[in-house]
Amino acid sequence: MFGEIRKIVFNDEIILWWDRFEYENGKPVFEVALAGGEKIVTDKTHAEFTGLKGNTEYNVTITAKNNAGDILDEKSFIVLTSDDKKILDVTKPPYNAVKGGKVINTEAIQRAIDDCDEKSLVYVPEGEFLTGALFLKDNVQLYVAKGGVLKGTSDIKDYTPKIKSRFEGLEMECFASLINAGNLDAYGAPNCKNIVIRGGGVISGGGNELCKNTIDYENERLKDYIKSLGDEIKTYENEETIPGRARGRLVNLSNCENVVVSGVTLENAPSWNMHMIYCDNIVTCGCTFRSFGIHNGDGWDPDSSENCTAFNCVFDTGDDCVAIKSGKNPEGNVINRPCKNIRLFDLKAVSGHAVAIGSEMSGGIENVFIWDCDLKNTVFGLHIKGTKKRGGYIKNIYMYDTVLPCVIARSVTYNDDGASGPNPPDFSNFLFDNVVITGVCKNFKKEIEVRIPMLLTGFGDDYPINDVKFKNVTVLSQPNDVAVMQMKHATGLSFENFKVCEYGKYFKDSDK
Known part of the structure; x- marks a missing residue:
């Protein structure tokens, strides 16, 4: 559900942003509309309207919908643009x-x-x-x-x-x-x-x-x-x-x-x-x-x-x-x-x-x-x-x-x-949710390079990294037997719906 809708308001522009929605069955889509004017459809948590008039009230409605088109939440409010400067x-x-x-x-x-x-x-x-x-x-x-x-x-x-x-x-x-x-x-x-x-x-x-x-x-x-x-x-x-x-x-x-x-x-x-x-x-x-x-x-x-x-x-x-x-x-x-x-x-x-x-x-x-x-x-x-x-x-x-x-x-x-x-x-209490870790980077010269996707190293047995949760995480394996994970002095790790997928196959399937 929507929390606070934050607003950045100028004489000619309104920028809106809000925190991430929790979801289970696909990311929500947001419809952001000015009454009688422009409507923005986006899966991002921000929207911007430009070319507006100064010192003018605009009625704004933001609607969050799931993949089936059902309304998850909706907010309407008035934004007054600032005076021309x-x-x-x-x-x-x-x-x-x-x-x-x-x-x-x-x-x-x-x-x-x-x-x-x-x-x-x-x-x-x-x-x-x-x-x-x-x-x-x-x-x-x-x-x-x-x-x-x-x-x-x-x-x-x-x-x-x-x-x-x-x-x-x-x-x-x-x-x-x-x-x-x-x-x-x-x-x-x-x-x-x-x-x-x-x-x-x-x-x-x-x-x-x-x-x-x-x-x-x-x-x-x-x-x-x-x-x-x-x-x-x-x-x-x-x-x-x-x-x-x-x-x-x-x-x-x-x-x-x-x-x-x-x-x-x-x-x-x-x-x-x-x-x-x-x-x-x-x-x-x-x-x-x-x-x-x-x-x-x-x-x-x-x-x-x-x-x-x-x-x-x-x-x-x-x-x-x-x-x-x-x-x-x-x-x-x-x-x-x-x-x-x-x-x-x-x-x-x-x-x-x-x-x-x-x-x-x-x-x-x-x-x-x-x-x-x-x-x-x-x-x-x-x-x-x-x-x-x-x-x-x-x-x-x-x-x-x-x-x-x-x-x-x-x-x-x-x-x-x-x-x-x-x-x-x-180092404690880290959460990674719906994240894809590729193990392939652009190095300091912008060249493609393979790396270990996950590396957790604490400061000793008495000062480990603690309480790290991986949920709905996909890690991509590499053809040259690079390890998926390396850990030392790390405790309290949990894995929920954690997948290892072949790098090439993942991106091929993702394009479908």
Whole structure:
């Protein structure tokens, strides 16, 4: 049955979404209709109406039906679109931004942002607009039109002064991101609210060139410190780990609340594309993430944040499509701020490492719901991970109606610097329902590769992975005798309607 129907409302657009329906005899179909207008029929748990009028009431009815056409549930309600907003076109006086990708427009665009309030929006029209770091504030709507590009420079000076941020689980001074909002405060309430970033355009960062420039600068600045570490440097992931932590992101939200990012392409960050730290109620929908070939090129990373949702998005990333985090030992254990109530649905991966949970998870991660996702082109599929030193927990992870190459929950040894937490991590209460695990992935070069479909490895006999349920799960076997499952230090596993099927036969039958 329907729970809450959540609504994202603009002057010209309504986006609706709701939680997954429990079902037994085939996925339900949803009919979403505007009275006297458009009707959308979908098996996804979201719908969007565009081209609407501002300050207008629309009667909406959502009907859920089973395969036989019987009505399972129905809801009707009225949605009032927002008022039309005053347009602050960055190319018009008094801003006078210049397109073409040669003139740096930071000052002009920032002035428009500073002038924006809840009755207006910052409008970036068609064309490429070169800029350095921009800082959003309460009640700002940034609209990047189709054909418009906010293009970040590759000069680190355009992202100074540094700001307080968090990278790979540690708070530190980092270069500003291209788009910034909020001020980092691990123990504070939200200090930046009600932000919208939308449109059909592109937000593109300085990419690998900015990444290299940052690491080169930090290597020189930190050379004495790095030398002083001696053999301890071997506990870091690689030689670029320490200097690379000062990189900005593409979009960095700190202590923000009520943020919508919709319809834009986010690409070419110097590290992660979208990072939400200590945030609440962040919704990202209808977006494309591109970062293949970018070092640490994650897509969407909630970090010690809650009530964050991503749906109807496409990922072509150079690292994890999604990475759910909550700090790194020992600092993350002390701050102790979990990441929780995360929803991921109708996501498609063209490439990327995984939907990752961890490995920075010292503050705990809980209540992650994943459904209707196509992750078969990722390297790992779902990757739940932590080092034995992390502490913290990962629990209450639920995946439904998804295709992916692997289900992995394991102890890892990389990125293992820092003093140990009080105990090894607690990994428990995972459910996989109506999931197909193929055992075939696209590797880091986008080449087809066979992997063990299921890998569960705990932190020792006293700290096993516990309470993992596989229900209505199909695992595809491979012709070269690759094992279907590998387990160590794992207890409380259950299997209901668990099938192993030949890879080629499954997809052949599925096409019928």
